[in-house]
Amino acid sequence: AQTVTQSQPEMSVQEAETVTLSCTYDTSESDYYLFWYKQPPSRQMILVIRQEAYKQQNATENRFSVNFQKAAKSFSLKISDSQLGDAAMYFCAYRGGSNYKLTFGKGTLLTVNP
């Protein structure tokens, strides 16, 4: 079974600084997708960024980028120029290529200090 591990229960960053959230996963599949979701307090979960495993190039979305290390099964999220609105719980998620269900990590609570 696939597992997703987020080893940082909590992280904090100063406004305008950069922070990196860690995620590792375990799978025997060669075709899969990885995601970072953001869950603000009392609000619904939204997709931040996604990565196809067959793509070597790391995905970027504005201030958000990933460092995808396939051999190490590592998928970290970097948030640049952190903003107060980035404060939320961040979940790393895995989906197999022929599958449909997401497997989530336990999440990292990000605090942004003004």
Place this chain on the structure above:
Amino acid sequence: DTGVSQDPRHKITKRGQNVTFRCDPISEHNRLYWYRQTLGQGPEFLTYFQNEAQLEKSRLLSDRFSAERPKGSFSTLEIQRTEQGDSAMYLCASSLGQGISHEQYFGPGTRLTVT
């Protein structure tokens, strides 16, 4: 399009009672998913519908749980004889398809408290 909606947002019930939650997906989405999220954990997959067909049920979904999507539109999740361990956030998500571009859009969730 207002996104995925869930009703109610909060439900408090006494142990042993039955509860039913509703999920309205994004209108053109043919796939619908239920997840459960307990405190301090990430969401865990419960079940999945493609149109009106329920294609997979997790081992987490005991016999006390039943989900339906009668016309391939909205879905209901019923829990019979609730237990304190059922207390959690129940999340619904929908997607248009299965490809990478067909991301799952989540609703706000229904928070269940069993006393």
